[in-house]
Amino acid sequence: MAMGLQVSLRGLSGLVLLLCGLPWAEGGKVLVIPTEGSHWLSMRTIVRELHTRGHETVVLAPDVSVYIKEDDFFTLKSYAVPYTKEEYGHNLLSLLQMFFENEYSVTMFLSNMELMKNISAFYVRTCTSLLYNTGLIQHLNSSSYEVVLTDPVYPCGALLAKYLNIPAVFLLRFIPSDVEFEAAQCPSPPSYVPRLFTRNSDRMSFLERVKNILYNLPFKIVFYFSYTPYESLASELLQREVSFMEIFSHASIWLLRFDFVFEYPRPIMPNMFFVGGMNCVVRKPLSQVCIRYFAKVCSTNVGFLMSSF
Ligand SMILES: *[C@@H]1O[C@H](CO)[C@@H](O)[C@H](O)[C@H]1NC(C)=O
Ligand SMILES: *[C@@H]1O[C@H](CO)[C@@H](O)[C@H](O)[C@H]1NC(C)=O
Numbered sequence: 001m002a003m004g005l006q007v008s009l010r011g012l013s014g015l016v017l018l019l020c021g022l023p024w025a026e027g028g029k030v031l032v033i034p035t036e037g038s039h040w041l042s043m044r045t046i047v048r049e050l051h052t053r054g055h056e057t058v059v060l061a062p063d064v065s066v067y068i069k070e071d072d073f074f075t076l077k078s079y080a081v082p083y084t085k086e087e088y089g090h091n092l093l094s095l096l097q098m099f100f101e102n103e104y105s106v107t108m109f110l111s112n113m114e115l116m117k118n119i120s121a122f123y124v125r126t127c128t129s130l131l132y133n134t135g136l137i138q139h140l141n142s143s144s145y146e147v148v149l150t151d152p153v154y155p156c157g158a159l160l161a162k163y164l165n166i167p168a169v170f171l172l173r174f175i176p177s178d179v180e181f182e183a184a185q186c187p188s189p190p191s192y193v194p195r196l197f198t199r200n201s202d203r204m205s206f207l208e209r210v211k212n213i214l215y216n217l218p219f220k221i222v223f224y225f226s227y228t229p230y231e232s233l234a235s236e237l238l239q240r241e242v243s244f245m246e247i248f249s250h251a252s253i254w255l256l257r258f259d260f261v262f263e264y265p266r267p268i269m270p271n272m273f274f275v276g277g278m279n280c281v282v283r284k285p286l287s288q289v290c291i292r293y294f295a296k297v298c299s300t301n302v303g304f305l306m307s308s309f
Contacts, residue, residue, distance in 0.1 A: 027054035033150040033157030040067045042279040064088045081129045109218035120226035127156035162250045171255040176219040183248030187267045202264045
């Protein structure tokens with residue numbers, strides 16, 4: 001009896017040793033739902049790394065995408081949308097111009113409201129085309145993805161992950177109105193946590209605190225018209241009342257594309273990680289066009305550019 005136990009223990013330790021020798025990182029299936037533009041450039045770095053580590057990555061994008069193109073480290077799955085590549089490119093460019101050629105101000109937001117509304121409506125149409133593509137949704141549902149990696153500034157990926165009931169990893173710089181912190185139930189009191197573009201520090205005078213609150217108002221408006229349509233889309237699909245916060249709190253992990261070094265210390269949740277700068281791993285000298293551009297735009301915009309690209 002004791003002998004038998006000894007033998008089986010030896011067998012067991014042999015098995016454990018054998019298992020230790022096997023490559024642990026078994027390849028998983030990752031569904032990637034990126035956001036166009038510079039956002040994709042950061043996500044691309046992660047997708048390439050996932051591929052290097054043996055994971056199977058499928059990138060889902062509209063068939064008119066400008067930046068998201070086929071590559072050898074992922075499978076591109078595209079879906080049809082009801083507009084042309086020209087319309088898409090025009091919208092994308094208008095938004096980039098708005099951010100890069102103006103210094104942030106409340107007036108900039110107010111005077112570009114129509115443009116932002118147009119672009120939001122455009123993204124909602126893109127998302128509707130994806131979520132109502134029954135063939136594709138059924139295919140995705142039966143493909144047993146283990147995780148969705150998405151940039152929730154375009155919240156369609158978050159919504160799709162919830163719809164298909166797949167855990168999600170969010171990679172993001174920010175969402176208007178600090179919604180990410182609210183969704184993750186992370187404290188973010190305006191008296192202590194400086195809002196974007198305010199240039200406030202974490203020690204604010206009374207007036208700076210007022211500024212901190214006021215600067216957030218245009219973002220609240222943008223958030224309202226850009227993101228609430230996804231609530232109705234989600235409610236239709238899931239056939240119950242779904243709030244935006246519910247869609248967003250589906251995130252299992254938040255990868256934040258910034259760092260305390262660039263901003264200020266703030267409370268974060270244990271499932272939030274700073275990955276700012278990971279897109280700078282592969283360095284190249286700036287092109288002449290970039291150098292001229294940097295020389296032209298003001299320092300605020302440069303700060304935005306650096307964090308965005
Ligand atoms: C917004 O969309 C409408 C209708 O498509 C168009 O007429 C208008 O020019 C657009 N506005 C901007 C600022 O792009
Ligand atoms: C996905 O498949 C499961 C199991 O077959 C089914 O219960 C579920 O409704 C499907 N979800 C969608 C969004 O089609």
